[in-house]
């Protein structure tokens with residue numbers, strides 16, 4: 001397969017005006033790309049080496065094959081960067097896949113968690129606990145509760161045989177549990193942050209368990225890096241142009257929100273993954289771009305009025321669906337004529353949603369609202385890998401333009417400390 005990008009991005013709805021310094025911003029992205037290219041070569045930023053990695057996935061293959069054959073249910077316990085990427089990739093599961101049901105109960109709402117757990121047959125259930133730090137309270141709490149239940153039902157040895165842990169090396173609670181039970185453990189690379197870890201085994205092991213083509217995900221990501229590092233004009237590199245456009249709009253036009261308006265249901269979880277990436281990577285020192293996810297066509301009937309006529313503080317990216325392949329249903333011309341909806345004659349839902357995406361983008365542009373149009377060749381593993389790497393690269397480049405560190409999230413620590421204090425104070 002030629003290594004071209006499986007999507008196109010049109011920035012014409014974000015014209016640069018005289019107050020914008022877009023060419024200076026693009027020059028800066030060129031320098032940042034050169035730096036990143038160097039970091040890929042010397043391994044300083046391992047995220048950039050993940051698309052070409054192979055051995056890590058080969059090491060997972062035996063347990064993945066076993067679980068796909070034996071398990072009825074797999075619980076992937078993790079939150080934030082240890083869950084959202086997997087959730088996004090699992091949306092691409094083939095409905096005919098015969099592997100286990102995969103659950104990603106990232107939240108600790110006791111009612112939804114209990115509903116899930118109460119329905120499980122423990123003999124056929126497998127547990128994958130994922131946490132970079134190995135100490136995230138939600139993940140540890142869920143695991144301890146489940147281990148109790150599972151052990152009571154099938155005994156300690158059979159429980160241990162059903163658990164796999166992914167965590168960075170160290171003496172974290174999760175690592176201690178893994179040692180205690182003697183379970184199979186895989187290393188989370190300490191130098192790959194959670195929200196940048198989807199292309200590692202963190203995102204790809206759950207994807208493989210669901211039969212999603214992990215190699216194709218990486219291939220899509222590799223295509224993005226290859227194009228970005230080929231030395232071309234940054235205006236032709238989607239991540240560089242996206243970062244320059246966003247930085248210009250933030251600096252000169254009061255834009256403070258990025259709306260991803262996706263017209264593909266299977267990319268809704270991708271939208272949630274992207275929210276963490278943008279929110280945690282850029283939101284610091286009083287700077288930030290609030291990521292908003294909207295779902296087309298549903299949010300045309302809920303949010304579009306605001307985007308078209310509300311404050312001019314948004315950059316909207318419309319993700320248009322790919323052309324529908326052999327539509328299953330079309331509206332019969334006689335029915336369309338009879339009910340006065342001739343424009344629907346012979347049309348499929350794919351025709352409708354595609355027309356709606358175009359109409360939303362055109363109406364935003366006509367109102368002078370900064371709008372990016374993204375068109376996908378397909379919704380498949382390669383495309384989502386490319387979308388993810390494009391988003392990560394764009395976020396890193398935008399952080400450079402905004403002079404913030406994309407890889408830390410110091411502000412969230414306070415709440416974690418308080419949570420532990422409040423729990424301890426319960427007595």
Ligand SMILES: O=P(O)(O)OC[C@H]1O[C@H](O)[C@H](O)[C@@H](O)[C@@H]1O
Nearest residue numbers: 079080081082131132133136194
């Ligand atoms: O992977 P873990 O260490 O369990 O962390 C899970 C999540 O926890 C946090 O609160 C961080 O803000 C996130 O960036 C991270 O993805």
